Amino acid sequence: MKSKKLLILSILLVLTLILTACNGDNGGDEVDGEPEAEEVTLRVLVHQNPPMVEFVEAFNAEFEANHPNVTVDMSVVNANDLSTVTQTRLTANDVDVVDMFAFTNAAQPYMNNVDPPNWQTLIEAGYLMDLTGQPFLDNYYDSANQDAGSYDGKVYQINLGTVCYSGIYYNKDLFVEYGVEVPTTWDQLVTACETFNENDIPCMTAGGKDGWPIFVGAYGLIGALYPDQEALVEGLWTGSIKWNDPEAMEMWEKMQVYAQDMMEEGASGIAGDAAPGRFASGAVAMFPGGSWYAAAIETSEPAFEWGYIPFPGSDDPADNQYLFGKYDQGWVIAENSPNKETGLMYLEEFSEPENYEAFVNTVGFFPTQPDVVLDTKIGLEVAPYMENFRVGYEQYWVAPKGAGQYANPFASYFSPFGTYDDAQALADKAQADLQSGLDANQ
Amino acid sequence: MNAYHFGGGKSRWVPYAFLLPGLLLYVIIALGPSIATTFFSFTNATGIQGAPIDWVGLDNFREFLFMGQASQDNLAALGRTLIFSLFVTTIQFGLGLLIAVLVNQKLKGTNFFRTLYFMPVILGAVIQGLIWSLFLYPLGGPMQSILDIFGLSSEFFGGPPSEAFAWVIVVQIWANMGTTMIIFLAGLQTIPSEIYEAAEIDGASKWQVFRNVTWPLMTPSVNTNLLLNIIGSLQAWQLFLVLLGYRNGTQVLGYLIYAVGFGQTSGSVTSSFRQGYAAAASIVLFFLVLVLGMTTQYFLNRREKRILG
Numbered sequence: 001m002k003s004k005k006l007l008i009l010s011i012l013l014v015l016t017l018i019l020t021a022c023n024g025d026n027g028g029d030e031v032d033g034e035p036e037a038e039e040v041t042l043r044v045l046v047h048q049n050p051p052m053v054e055f056v057e058a059f060n061a062e063f064e065a066n067h068p069n070v071t072v073d074m075s076v077v078n079a080n081d082l083s084t085v086t087q088t089r090l091t092a093n094d095v096d097v098v099d100m101f102a103f104t105n106a107a108q109p110y111m112n113n114v115d116p117p118n119w120q121t122l123i124e125a126g127y128l129m130d131l132t133g134q135p136f137l138d139n140y141y142d143s144a145n146q147d148a149g150s151y152d153g154k155v156y157q158i159n160l161g162t163v164c165y166s167g168i169y170y171n172k173d174l175f176v177e178y179g180v181e182v183p184t185t186w187d188q189l190v191t192a193c194e195t196f197n198e199n200d201i202p203c204m205t206a207g208g209k210d211g212w213p214i215f216v217g218a219y220g221l222i223g224a225l226y227p228d229q230e231a232l233v234e235g236l237w238t239g240s241i242k243w244n245d246p247e248a249m250e251m252w253e254k255m256q257v258y259a260q261d262m263m264e265e266g267a268s269g270i271a272g273d274a275a276p277g278r279f280a281s282g283a284v285a286m287f288p289g290g291s292w293y294a295a296a297i298e299t300s301e302p303a304f305e306w307g308y309i310p311f312p313g314s315d316d317p318a319d320n321q322y323l324f325g326k327y328d329q330g331w332v333i334a335e336n337s338p339n340k341e342t343g344l345m346y347l348e349e350f351s352e353p354e355n356y357e358a359f360v361n362t363v364g365f366f367p368t369q370p371d372v373v374l375d376t377k378i379g380l381e382v383a384p385y386m387e388n389f390r391v392g393y394e395q396y397w398v399a400p401k402g403a404g405q406y407a408n409p410f411a412s413y414f415s416p417f418g419t420y421d422d423a424q425a426l427a428d429k430a431q432a433d434l435q436s437g438l439d440a441n442q
Numbered sequence: 443m444n445a446y447h448f449g450g451g452k453s454r455w456v457p458y459a460f461l462l463p464g465l466l467l468y469v470i471i472a473l474g475p476s477i478a479t480t481f482f483s484f485t486n487a488t489g490i491q492g493a494p495i496d497w498v499g500l501d502n503f504r505e506f507l508f509m510g511q512a513s514q515d516n517l518a519a520l521g522r523t524l525i526f527s528l529f530v531t532t533i534q535f536g537l538g539l540l541i542a543v544l545v546n547q548k549l550k551g552t553n554f555f556r557t558l559y560f561m562p563v564i565l566g567a568v569i570q571g572l573i574w575s576l577f578l579y580p581l582g583g584p585m586q587s588i589l590d591i592f593g594l595s596s597e598f599f600g601g602p603p604s605e606a607f608a609w610v611i612v613v614q615i616w617a618n619m620g621t622t623m624i625i626f627l628a629g630l631q632t633i634p635s636e637i638y639e640a641a642e643i644d645g646a647s648k649w650q651v652f653r654n655v656t657w658p659l660m661t662p663s664v665n666t667n668l669l670l671n672i673i674g675s676l677q678a679w680q681l682f683l684v685l686l687g688y689r690n691g692t693q694v695l696g697y698l699i700y701a702v703g704f705g706q707t708s709g710s711v712t713s714s715f716r717q718g719y720a721a722a723a724s725i726v727l728f729f730l731v732l733v734l735g736m737t738t739q740y741f742l743n744r745r746e747k748r749i750l751g
Contacts, residue, residue, distance in 0.1 A: 083704070084704050087489065105713070115488075115714040117714055118488070118490075118713065118715055121488050122490060124493065124494075125490050126492060127490070209599055210687055211687060211688070211689050265595070266595075266597065268597045268600030269578070269598050269599060269601070270580070270581065401510070402512045403510060404510065404511030404514065405515045405690045407511075413690070416602065417600065418691070437512065440510035
């Protein structure tokens with residue numbers, strides 16, 4: 001009997017101890033009358049972009065200092081793996097705040113039988129938090145919230161900036177040394193290249209091994225002919241524009257000159273991330289490419305003197321006034337995150353004007369917040385053209401199912417990057433590949 | 443005498459219990475995903491848990507094999523896969539055999555060379571790709587410097603699709619030849635030395651010894667290597683991703699499946715994840731591997747029976 005009582009007492013004692021221990025962990029204790037905040041580990045996912053990662057690391061340290069109960073656990077993945085890792089971690093409920101690219105390539109009413117983009121599927125499956133009405137959204141241009149971060153009338157992303165990709169970096173010293181004018185028309189660009197080539201200076205370089213940098217570099221050729229890129233996509237889908245129209249032929253012919261006469265020998269073997277270093281070495285006169293390369297050029301050779309101009313795709317300077325680009329990365333919060341409040345605080349502090357301004361000046365983005373003063377070299381170079389910034393074709397384009405692999409205006413289809421040496425043959429092939437998809441979806 | 447090794451009654455089930463963990467493992471990591479892939483090939487799955495999945499019947503197969511120019515491009519990728527497999531299997535097999543015979547000699551330093559030839563196998567595809575990208579850098583890389591001596595130049599991986607494709611074949615062989623060599627080496631070392639001595643006494647030349655002694659007695663390792671080379675090369679995709687990316691005229695079926703499944707077809711990071719369609723393409727690849735693998739195995743078994751009885 002005695003031992004039975006002893007057993008019951010022991011059990012009660014153990015239970016009391018367990019309950020006390022549990023109580024000690026729930027953050028409800030008060031120290032000196034103040035409630036102790038719950039410990040939170042905020043899981044943040046970003047893609048590899050050295051200046052951005054460096055900035056976010058510094059921001060995280062500041063955020064942790066402002067919120068001693070928060071630890072930021074940041075993961076960095078390769079840009080090409082971001083969407084796969086994002087999807088995996090969102091479905092595993094293993095992430096709170098994610099750096100996600102802008103919501104682009106949405107299906108339009110005139111498109112038939114196309115799949116929704118990945119971001120739309122994530123929203124429809126309930127993985128992204130609705131940010132509509134959050135006060136920090138007011139810090140951003142409404143157009144940025146609507147164009148880059150909204151779906152079905154709700155905001156799911158704050159977009160952190162735009163980049164442009166239809167410009168050319170040029171080597172100021174070489175231009176002065178050989179007396180070459182900075183080109184504002186296609187003819188001037190051709191003449192400039194001829195001058196450099198005559199003096200054994202390669203005219204242009206690019207990361208041809210990756211394919212897409214050749215296309216991006218020649219973006220001004222598409223932009224000069226089709227300044228309304230959204231209308232271009234609609235025209236291609238509805239048949240009012242064809243890749244082998246006489247107007248488009250001018251584009252293909254110039255692309256051939258660009259790929260075969262302007263690019264340096266060996267450019268097709270240079271990787272995309274090696275091209276800025278090649279340009280910064282001073283060996284070539286020009287480097288057509290996106291504004292995001294500016295940081296890498298400056299890091300490679302801080303004293304190197306360069307400028308940035310829109311790619312002059314037309315002989316009329318008025319057609320060359322546009323800079324085409326895209327909304328780049330933004331922040332989203334996982335709908336199933338247990339740390340949504342902390343995630344919102346993270347976005348709120350990131351969106352504060354002084355933090356945001358420091359961010360765009362570090363990364364080289366063009367701001368999606370008003371009243372931001374850009375002090376980056378690329379920002380200053382691009383400032384005169386920003387009024388004419390336009391979202392480019394590839395952010396609107398969705399290929400019809402069944403379309404062939406040449407249904408896009410890529411300069412990289414010309415040899416030595418590809419196999420074509422005849423502009424007309426390539427234009428016909430591009431249109432046939434596109435038409436094949438359009439016909440298959442009738 | 444009991445007909446069952448483990449005895450009668452409940453003891454009869456003991457061997458099955460021993461088989462169970464292996465069977466479970468096989469079901470979980472091989473059979474289960476294969477069945478799931480077959481199921482998903484009839485749907486529009488995106489791979490996103492919670493997203494609606496619709497049954498689309500044979501639409502994915504119809505699109506892959508018959509819809510528009512894209513289906514012609516897919517069939518071209520299928521043809522390229524066969525060409526890749528033919529070259530890789532033939533060269534890797536021949537080179538592996540030659541090197542295995544060489545490093546099987548009783549000479550000083552053979553262990554060093556065995557290690558050297560096997561080393562690429564232990565490197566991952568990314569490291570292998572990085573090594574070759576640096577080696578074949580067209581602007582002053584080591585290979586270009588050698589070509590410069592002869593007044594030649596090449597764009598290597600950035601060159602015309604056929605040239606880039608050929609370089610991937612070279613890297614694939616370099617990366618996997620060590621495995622072929624090791625299997626052949628193991629086969630060579632199982633041949634009793636007495637047979638070689640008898641052949642020598644009979645006055646057989648080195649070629650006759652190889653043709654009539656070594657080659658027939660290596661049949662099991664020949665069969666293993668041939669099958670592994672065929673299946674491995676048909677499924678190759680990682681080196682294409684690392685060395686070339688998504689480039690017209692270079693894709694093989696394995697890489698195409700990865701690219702459409704994970705939205706990498708245009709280099710865009712916002713493309714759709716078409717995992718149902720990719721599953722259908724996987725089934726096509728599966729049947730290709732199955733038909734070629736089974737046919738090869740049939741002929742190899744016949745040959746083995748004829749030679750070894």
